[in-house]
Amino acid sequence: MKGKRAMEPVMSNDRWVWSDASADVELVELPMRVSISKNRLVFGCVEEKPAPEHSFSIVNHSEHPVAFKILTSDNYSYFVSQKIGVIEGVRVRALPFVKTNNTQQITVFRRPTSCYRQDFGDVKRTKLPHKQRMHILVAPLLSWTSNPASAFLFTRSFEKLRICLEPHKQRMHILVAPLLSWTSNPASAFLFTRSFEKLRICLEFTAKPPSPNDEAQLLQEKRGWNTWGYTTQKKG
Numbered sequence: 001m002k003g004k005r006a007m008e009p010v011m012s013n014d015r016w017v018w019s020d021a022s023a024d025v026e027l028v029e030l031p032m033r034v035s036i037s038k039n040r041l042v043f044g045c046v047e048e049k050p051a052p053e054h055s056f057s058i059v060n061h062s063e064h065p066v067a068f069k070i071l072t073s074d075n076y077s078y079f080v081s082q083k084i085g086v087i088e089g090v091r092v093r094a095l096p097f098v099k100t101n102n103t104q105q106i107t108v109f110r111r112p113t114s115c116y117r118q119d120f121g122d123v124k125r126t127k128l129p130h131k132q133r134m135h136i137l138v139a140p141l142l143s144w145t146s147n148p149a150s151a152f153l154f155t156r157s158f159e160k161l162r163i164c165l166e167p168h169k170q171r172m173h174i175l176v177a178p179l180l181s182w183t184s185n186p187a188s189a190f191l192f193t194r195s196f197e198k199l200r201i202c203l204e205f206t207a208k209p210p211s212p213n214d215e216a217q218l219l220q221e222k223r224g225w226n227t228w229g230y231t232t233q234k235k236g
Contacts, residue, residue: 032197033061034068034087034138035226040202040217041134043110044210045127051109054216056201058136060087060102065141067148070106073133077126078203081107086141086148108134110205132203138227139196152196200224 038056046052060066069084088100113127139151158177165172175190200223206214218225 038216063091067151134201136199
């Protein structure tokens with residue numbers, strides 16, 4: 001409308017960018033298409049070294065790089081060859097002059113029973129059949145040169161000021177945080193969650209001597225082996 005002052009760009013709900021009566025741009029997260037080659041690893045009971053091991057691959061089907069971080073419910077009995085890292089996207093892999101791969105192979109080891117510390121409080125339980133969980137966190141990265149650990153920092157830098165409210169002595173906290181630009185949305189400085197997906201692997205211990213049945217499998221009917229959903233196998 002003539003004579004009407006243009007509206008300054010603003011944000012609402014940390015999602016929409018407005019510069020007029022209608023929303024102009026929607027801020028969306030980078031799509032992540034990541035999968036794992038195995039989601040069930042079976043280990044037998046081994047007394048001495050070498051430690052039994054299984055390998056699986058993390059595949060990045062996205063065009064942009066992703067960071068991964070591996071967590072286990074028993075990080076003493078199980079340990080991995082690489083805990084955190086970056087996997088390149090398929091676009092970079094397709095470049096003929098760049099030598100890279102959109103797949104990262106991970107080897108999982110289980111500690112032999114004779115290698116447990118004597119002061120470990122739950123040695124008897126480790127000799128019984130049980131299942132543990134492995135979680136693989138994957139998060140988008142804007143650049144392959146970024147530190148992958150920065151994608152999983154769930155704390156922000158801020159200071160806290162305090163005010164006492166009489167007569168009931170309630171507390172008022174004022175959080176202050178730095179901003180890189182005066183045009184940034186102030187609410188973004190206090191978002192303590194990050195965007196990531198979680199892949200899942202079952203670590204099964206049989207408590208029996210190793211056998212050919214102790215193998216790594218991909219059970220596609222189980223959730224958590226990819227970031228875009230799951231498929232159900234048809235029974236014949």
